[in-house]
Amino acid sequence: RRPKNFPPGPPAWPVLGNLLYLISKDPLKNLEKLRQSYGNVYSLFLGSRPVVVINGLKMMKEAMVTKGPHFAGRPQDLLMNRLTQWKGVILADYNSAWREHRRFDLMTLKIFGLGKKSMEDQIHEELHHTIKILDQSAGKTLSPQVMFHNITSNVIFKFLFGTRYEYDDENKVRIQRLLRLTKVINKPWMMIYDFIPKVRSVMEPNKKVLKMIEAFQSFSVSRVNEHKKSRIPGEPRDFIDCYLEELDKKNDASSFSEEQLISQLFDLYLAGTDTTANTLRTAFLYLMNHPQIQERCQQEIDQVLEGKDRVTFEDRHNMPYMQAVIHEVQRVANTVPLSAFHCTTRDTELLGYSIPKGTMIIQNMMSVLKEEGQWKFPHDFNPENFLNEQGEFVKPEAFMPFSAGPRMCIGESLASMELFLIVVTLLRKYKFIWPQDAGEPDYTMVFAGSLTPKPYNMKIESRSPQ
Numbered sequence: 001r002r003p004k005n006f007p008p009g010p011p012a013w014p015v016l017g018n019l020l021y022l023i024s025k026d027p028l029k030n031l032e033k034l035r036q037s038y039g040n041v042y043s044l045f046l047g048s049r050p051v052v053v054i055n056g057l058k059m060m061k062e063a064m065v066t067k068g069p070h071f072a073g074r075p076q077d078l079l080m081n082r083l084t085q086w087k088g089v090i091l092a093d094y095n096s097a098w099r100e101h102r103r104f105d106l107m108t109l110k111i112f113g114l115g116k117k118s119m120e121d122q123i124h125e126e127l128h129h130t131i132k133i134l135d136q137s138a139g140k141t142l143s144p145q146v147m148f149h150n151i152t153s154n155v156i157f158k159f160l161f162g163t164r165y166e167y168d169d170e171n172k173v174r175i176q177r178l179l180r181l182t183k184v185i186n187k188p189w190m191m192i193y194d195f196i197p198k199v200r201s202v203m204e205p206n207k208k209v210l211k212m213i214e215a216f217q218s219f220s221v222s223r224v225n226e227h228k229k230s231r232i233p234g235e236p237r238d239f240i241d242c243y244l245e246e247l248d249k250k251n252d253a254s255s256f257s258e259e260q261l262i263s264q265l266f267d268l269y270l271a272g273t274d275t276t277a278n279t280l281r282t283a284f285l286y287l288m289n290h291p292q293i294q295e296r297c298q299q300e301i302d303q304v305l306e307g308k309d310r311v312t313f314e315d316r317h318n319m320p321y322m323q324a325v326i327h328e329v330q331r332v333a334n335t336v337p338l339s340a341f342h343c344t345t346r347d348t349e350l351l352g353y354s355i356p357k358g359t360m361i362i363q364n365m366m367s368v369l370k371e372e373g374q375w376k377f378p379h380d381f382n383p384e385n386f387l388n389e390q391g392e393f394v395k396p397e398a399f400m401p402f403s404a405g406p407r408m409c410i411g412e413s414l415a416s417m418e419l420f421l422i423v424v425t426l427l428r429k430y431k432f433i434w435p436q437d438a439g440e441p442d443y444t445m446v447f448a449g450s451l452t453p454k455p456y457n458m459k460i461e462s463r464s465p466q
């Protein structure tokens with residue numbers, strides 16, 4: 001039964017509650033239909049657990065920003081909490097250990113990569129390797145599936161561990177296996193395990209999941225040990241060195257520890273690879289099938305970069321159309337459609353409804369990214385959504401693929417830099433063509449925690465040297 005004055009929602013089945021809405025074929029469509037019936041703040045039962053779903057810009061801002069701290073917790077009793085031993089930053093509850101680590105991660109990203117040129121150089125280095133492969137494929141058709149993962153995986157990997165891997169390196173292949181984790185943990189069985197306590201007592205967590213986590217952890221431990229031997233205090237080379245410096249300063253009250261370091265590496269690698277790679281795959285799917293948009297990007301790129309060796313992140317200020325296209329891609333990609341589950345940290349209210357402390361919260365990101373009234377063309381792919389009448393780039397408030405408030409994604413700047421540099425560099429060098437024999441493009445996204453386009457091929461042609 002719903003708690004007193006709780007948001008309304010559909011009737012619940014015994015045992016399963018409304019779980020079928022989330023584990024059926026198209027959970028996002030189901031959530032959208034429920035919004036139409038019950039409004040922007042409604043509730044569901046996952047098993048017997050009441051959950052509130054938040055929709056639309058107004059409610060999202062009120063919950064995540066105005067009342068940010070009330071909604072900034074994370075559920076602590078899911079299988080992934082247990083498997084990651086309640087450490088790391090993504091699943092950590094709203095407490096001082098989370099706060100200290102979030103601040104540290106953000107600061108390290110800034111001083112290490114984004115404040116200086118190093119992250120930009122690293123992205124270009126990775127692109128250099130990709131271009132070698134693409135040059136060999138000019139005039140042919142290739143699958144970009146692995147290619148974008150290789151770039152984003154190596155960029156974050158170098159930031160964390162200080163090295164990159166060759167694309168065919170066995171270790172790299174082994175490390176990248178961790179990325180399958182997001183797909184595995186978003187399978188229906190995991191939700192059933194999390195929300196039906198009776199099932200929990202008879203079903204052991206999938207061994208595959210544990211193996212993937214343990215493999216990454218033991219790899220990370222060996223890297224940390226190597227770093228301890230080779231580092232020069234005061235001259236950090238990467239995230240691990242920075243963290244080890246923090247451990248040197250550690251006092252009794254500090255939440256920093258080697259176990260936390262391993263968990264940070266795990267979280268940042270996992271959060272920073274698939275998300276950006278899937279957005280890139282969406283970008284090229286749309287660019288190939290909107291050739292006039294691709295050409296207009298190329299005209300702007302050629303004009304702004306004329307005589308320049310390579311693009312810099314600063315160049316974005318002179319490329320309003322390119323910026324609009326990349327933001328429009330992120331809007332339609334809706335890469336992390338349910339964000340990460342939140343949890344209320346105290347009794348609170350939303351839209352006049354009472355929401356007790358400890359209630360799980362789901363953000364329906366599509367309800368903002370495609371909200372009617374917020375966008376000129378909410379349901380189309382159209383860069384005009386981000387351009388004003390003067391053709392200048394503008395970012396509407398409803399652009400929140402990284403969420404908002406205290407738990408907002410910490411990788412926004414890195415992801416934005418990667419998307420801009422990668423898309424611009426590749427469009428400058430190549431024309432991307434939807435293969436003639438590929439049939440009609442299918443824009444349906446596959447949901448597995450994050451959203452990703454179905455596999456597709458692309459044909460590339462070299463453009464004349466710019």
Ligand code: HEM
Nearest residue numbers: 090271272275276335336339340402403407409410411415
């Ligand atoms: C296009 C790429 C990306 C998208 C769309 C994205 C989106 C998101 C979203 C929606 C959340 C949940 C926010 C919330 O709970 O309210 C999140 C959290 C997070 N993201 Fe990203 N992300 C991207 C790239 C990255 C990258 C590159 C990194 C690594 C540096 C990263 C690291 C994180 C972390 C650590 C969190 C947890 C923050 C916390 O709980 O305090 N993300 N991201």
